[in-house]
Amino acid sequence: MQAVLLAEHLPAGWQPAKLGSRIFRQHTSVGFAAPEQLTTDGTARQDRGHTLLLLTLPDLTPAADFSLNQPQTDALRIWVAAGDSIDDGPCVLIQLQGVLMCVGSSRAAISGTPDRIQAVSGSVLEHCWLQAQMLRLEQQISERWHELDEDTPAAFELTEPMLDRRQQLQDRFRQMIAAKALLARLAPLIDCPAVWPPTLTTQAAERLREKSRLSDRLQFLRDQLEVFERVYEPCGQRISDFLSSRKSHTLEWVIIVLLAFETLLLVVDLLSSLSAGT
């Protein structure tokens, strides 16, 4: 994933390597582009694939005069919302200590004095990324419910025809574990306690998390993934047991067949001696 800072000039002291948490930095690379790269329809050349765009507007309106009804604010909101899909929900708009932050799942805009922009930009980018990850997970799970219905019988009893779907069940189990792993890695960023003493950076992050209900959504995702886990884990166990018992079953049958043929040879021998006697 790439995060692109759209700004006239790089903010003083801008250090991409120190932005956000470690996991955020592991998954994203932060770049810089001038706002002129925005095209007339509001997109940017970098605005494709998994790109987070952060638009900084240090010279908008003085912090004290911000109002949600101002046309500039609406314009920001429209630009941010344009990067979201229908399922992403409304973008979050927060005004905090003279900074206006408008955050969606792939775009964000900050307006305020340069030093404040610099203070909150890490939190905004990280939130934007968190929001995108959560949305992706939510979407992934919502698309999988019908698969779960289809696979639930295999968690109770596995039959021979179901073995053909072994690879499919394995893939679904792997996807479920990958989702759980991602969720486990995101959880410390979402469930982290408030930092003391509070700074503009930490407060911005907390407010953004609150507004997006990330903590509740995290819990919902955990509950949902638990349901998937309760199906796919026994499926794996059942497949493994089934294959193991099939091997021993085959061996038993092979022994039975060998013994049957041995008995048959004895019977034919016995019958021929009886026939010769008569």
Add this chain to the structure above:
Amino acid sequence: MRYRSIDLLRAYAIAVMVMVHFLENLSGTRDWSPDGFGAPIFAFLSGVSYHLWLASRQQRGCSADRISRETMRRGLFLIGLGFVFNALVWLPEDLLTWDVLTFLGSSMLVLNVARRMPAPALLLTIVLSVLLSPVMQKLADYSAWWLNGYFETEQTLSELLTGFLVTGYFPVFPWIALPLAGFMSAPALLNPQGTGSKAGKYWLLTCLSLTVLVALVLTLRWTTAWGRLWLPAWTMFPASLTYMSAALGIVVLLLAGLHNRIDQRQAWRIPEWLMSGAQRFSRFSLSIYLLHHVVHLWPLWLYGLWQTGEPTAYWGQALSWWPAFFLSMLFLLICDRLLLRVERHRVPTIENLLRWLCE
């Protein structure tokens, strides 16, 4: 679903059987007979049909118990019919000669067990029943039961069992290998991918190798002195190792080839009259099997009884080969017309009785 390839093969098998029986029973000649590839094809296809029947039952959600009961009923019906057929057509002294009907009934009972067996165990059963049959024939002294060129038995339990297992016309061993092979290979040969599947390729390769090996063995046997001593001969009674291997190989290759060319790619256009005739012959194969015996044997017995007082006096020596051959062709033609009427007027046949009693 009906496979045109299976219908064609079964029709061919029944037509060959009719021809062979007319020639053997009326003229006593075996030179003209295509050495009975009819029976192996018929036996192999019984396994293939059982697989298709089983799949359709399972699709309809029939319980394993019900499938078992129906299979057993079918098997017992065929065994019973075989005995009645032997008594009425081959006369009561040949009641227990273990002909093809009793064999098909027994194979149905075996298939009922085989369908529960894992593939490796089933394969082992097929291989052992082919490989150990010469040993069993040796143990049972096969030739002693066929002194006059046909199977003779006393009505004692030990002889009946020996006849049923090894020495009869169509004993369980080695013939059981064919229905089992049909049942086992059907999913690989008839699957939507055709023989392109991994299992299909294995079957084709194995059967091709078997056929080539048999051809090599027979060539060596006919061309070398040591081959005549040490290599297995080509005989149907008893079904020798070479005969069974070749039968298995050729039948699998035939079914795979026809299925590929006719059912899947539709590369071979079969004339409609031929195809509808083949489908009729396939559908009423059991009736044809019974009818053709009645048609040519009963007059033979009656004529013998009238002329000499011994019904079997003219068996194998009533006609020379060409009238017998002509009669077999005439029978096939009349039979086709007859079956057309049976189909049109929905006259009950033995197949209907089988379904009515067993399903």
